[in-house]
Amino acid sequence: MQPLTGIRVLAIEQYGAGPFGSMYMANQGAEIIKIENPSDGGDMSRSVGPSFLGPEDSAFFHSFNANKRSVTLNLRSDDGRAVFHDLVRTADAVCNNLRGDVPDRLGLTYDHLAAINPRIVCAHLTAYGRTGSRRTWPGYDYLMQAETGWFSLTGEPGTPPTRFGLSVVDMMTGLAMAFSLVSALLAARETGTGRDMDVSLFDLALHNTSYLSTWYLNDAVVTERLPRSAHPSMTPCQLYRTGDGWIFLMCNKEKFWPILCEKIEHPEWAEDERFLRFPDRLRNRPLVQELLDEALSQRTTGEWLELFSGQVPAAPILDIGQAFSNPFVTERGGIQEFPHPTRPGETYRMAAHPVRSSGDSVPNRPAPALGEYTDDLLRSVGYDPARIRSLRERGII
Secondary structure (H helix, E strand, O other), rough: OOOOOOOOEEEEOOOOOHHHHHHHHHHOOOOOEEEOOOOOOOHHHHOOOOOEEEEEHHHHHHHOOOOOEEEOOOOOOOOHHHHHHHHHHOOEEEEOOOOHHHHHHOOHHHHHHOOOOOOOOEEEEEEOOOOOOOOOOOOOOOHHHHHOOOOHHOOOOOOOOOOOOOOOHHHHHHHHHHHHHHHHHHHHHHHHHOOEEEEEEEHHHHHHHHHHHHHHHHHHHOOOHHHOOOOOOOOOOEEEOOOEEEEEOOOOOOHHHHHHHOOOOOOHHOOOHHHHOOHHHHHOOOHHHHHHHHHHHOOOOHHHHHHHOOOOOOOOOOOHHHHHHHHHHHHHEEEEEEEEEOOOOOOOEEOOOOOOOOOOOOOOOOOOOOOOOHHHHHHOOOOHHHHHHHHHHHOOO
């Protein structure tokens, strides 16, 4: 019994942000019914390469849709909306990640659905919001990073503006949607009344500037890119050279500086007036970098990590392949196996879900085939075989 077992969510979603958020709920036991259009091949991410588990069954799609159920349904038709309303009667929530003007047009808002199910929660994830001058604009992660300042903070000074390496705006907005849905669901269970909940890629990206925007809004501090991915105010907190590559140090509490100095056999630096406190080290950051580069170059990254052994916060610089070959990933159970969708007896692997519920086994159903659960779900709400056949023949499901 996962924490959200018994919760049914109808998800009108595609690609990344919405599916990522609803997958978090699915991994906690919620029944996520993914509604896909039967006339256009469903979620377009089913065909996103380069890696596939089968025809039109991309590894990308599986990365965002594990533990869900797929139902095909054309919400643009009157008959399709009637079927949808029958499903809404059985559901706790509806979520979507459509363009800002589309939820109202398709009847996915609380105003449209309250008469059918007054407890229904409607969570909307849009690019720029459901109101305002950009409600009809399409939008994607990298655009948000560009406009809200992220590009100006990523990469080395003097190089072209650079995006963050992952679609983290999509992923965090998906999580914000899931959080808003569950929060509103708690209230609906207390009051008997649902509501709309809204989150947008733009708002999330802007909010995630966090302390950097607070510095600007109150003291006009415009944070810029720093060499070697350095922290804007803490030193040492950046990349340093070792005997065989790089290491990232994060001495983000004062207590770590003397420990680092001791470990690298320069205890005198801990008492040097130029390096006593964060402000001192910040003023002398180039010198700190020069001294640490020289000292750390005497050993390999692996040797330093063994020597620091959790006493000095440090990490190696790994690529994706090296990251998943890390023995600590195995120790943490960081890779999860799923039954292969088309090859019985075989499995495929993905990064394990990071939220772990004490005493509960982790769900591991592969992402569903297009419309895999359509008949089962419609039968469960009272549709007989003849009616289901008629809906399919007319392209409604």
